[in-house]
Amino acid sequence: xxxxxxxPQSLHVQEGDSTNFTCSFPSSNFYALHWYRWETAKSxxxxxxxxxxxxxxxxxxxxxxxxxxxxxxxxYIKGSQxxxxxxxxxxxxxxxxxxxxxxKGITLSVRP
Amino acid sequence: DTEVTQTPKHLxxxxxxxxxxxCEQHMGHRAMYWYKQKAKKPPELMFxxxxxxxxxxESVPSRFSPECPNSSLLNxHLHALQxxxxxxxxxxxSQFPxxxxxxxxxxxxxxxxxx
Numbered sequence: 001x002x003x004x005x006x007x008p009q010s011l012h013v014q015e016g017d018s019t020n021f022t023c024s025f026p027s028s029n030f031y032a033l034h035w036y037r038w039e040t041a042k043s044x045x046x047x048x049x050x051x052x053x054x055x056x057x058x059x060x061x062x063x064x065x066x067x068x069x070x071x072x073x074x075x076y077i078k079g080s081q082x083x084x085x086x087x088x089x090x091x092x093x094x095x096x097x098x099x100x101x102x103x104k105g106i107t108l109s110v111r112p
Numbered sequence: 113d114t115e116v117t118q119t120p121k122h123l124x125x126x127x128x129x130x131x132x133x134x135c136e137q138h139m140g141h142r143a144m145y146w147y148k149q150k151a152k153k154p155p156e157l158m159f160x161x162x163x164x165x166x167x168x169x170e171s172v173p174s175r176f177s178p179e180c181p182n183s184s185l186l187n188x189h190l191h192a193l194q195x196x197x198x199x200x201x202x203x204x205x206s207q208f209p210x211x212x213x214x215x216x217x218x219x220x221x222x223x224x225x226x227x
Contacts, residue, residue, distance in 0.1 A: 004154075032213050043116070044155075044202070046215025089154065099168060100145075100216065102154035 004092045006103035013080050014111050020076045021106045023090030027071035034091040034100065035064055035075055044089065047075075080110045113138040118203050118219035126227055127193060133222045135186040135203030141217070143209035144186045146178060147202040149221070155202055161186060162209035193226045200224070 005024040013019050025033060032051045038044040048057045053068040061078045077084055087105040094101055116137045125131050135144065142163050147155040160168035161180045169178075175197075177189040186203055200223050204216040 034215055036215075036218075041220070043220040044204075044216075044218040046217070049213055049215045051213050099157055099160065101157070104152075104154050 004090060004101055004103040006088075006090055006106050008106060009104065010107040010109070012109045012111065015081060017080050017110075018076065018078045019080055019108065020074050021088055021108075023073045023075070023103055025071050025073075025090070025092045027068060029094075030068045030071075031093055033066060033073050034093075035073070036089045036091065037086045038089060038105070039086040047088075077108070080108070082110045082112050084108060085110045114217070116203055116205055116217050116219035118201075118222050120222060121220070122223045122225075124225045124227060125190065125193065127195070129193075130189070130191045132190065133188040133201055133203075133224075135188075135219055136184055137205045137217065138184055139205065139207075139217065140183075141205035141207050142183065143206045144180065145204040145206075145216070146186070146188055147204065149200045149202060159188075160209070167209065190224075193224075195226045198225045 007022050011019060032049055034049050035047040036044040037047050048064045050066040055066040057064050064075045066073045085108055087107045089102050089105040091100045091102045119134045144161045146158040148158050149155040157170050158172045159178045164180045164183055175192050179187040200221045202221045203219040206216045207214045
């Protein structure tokens with residue numbers, strides 16, 4: 001059974017605070033790790049797809065790192081803004097034919 | 113066009129009704145997916161279509177019947193659903209099946225309520 005764990009479950013921060021989330025996944029048979037941002041009433045949006053151990057990717061104020069040996073990825077948001085309020089999901093593909101398993105997500109709320 | 117379009121956005125149906133959900137993409141993606149999401153839970157995979165053929169059925173009850181008429185269109189036919197089937201149904205696509213170094217493109221979902 002594959003477990004993708006995310007922590008914390010929810011986070012409330014003040015505008016301007018920096019924050020980070022953790023996604024844990026099985027370290028064996030690693031292929032890729034996806035991060036998605038899901039704003040209320042919108043579509044989940046792909047942020048990063050990470051494939052290499054030690055990978056670090058950045059998109060504006062958001063960045064992510066990957067450690068495949070120990071089975072975790074961190075997502076950082078620098079200087080959170082109210083528009084960053086969303087649920088952040090990580091997902092791990094398993095098996096053939098593209099089976100993507102999601103974590104429960106982390107709900108971020110940024111207060112102005 | 114870089115979107116996945118799902119219709120309808122909301123659907124209320126009785127337990128004896130037959131309805132269909134529709135999903136469309138024009139990005140040339142060759143893998144398409146149906147996910148089900150209940151409140152406060154992660155999206156759960158239901159079906160995968162690879163090159164218009166059903167490749168994964170996650171033991172979904174037969175009252176859900178997927179169909180992929182062409183490479184741009186994915187339907188989910190619903191019949192004799194139960195109230196516990198009420199959920200958000202998400203469609204997604206990806207460029208190539210089995211190449212998970214590409215992100216998925218999701219639709220905004222159909223919110224289904226079974227009464």
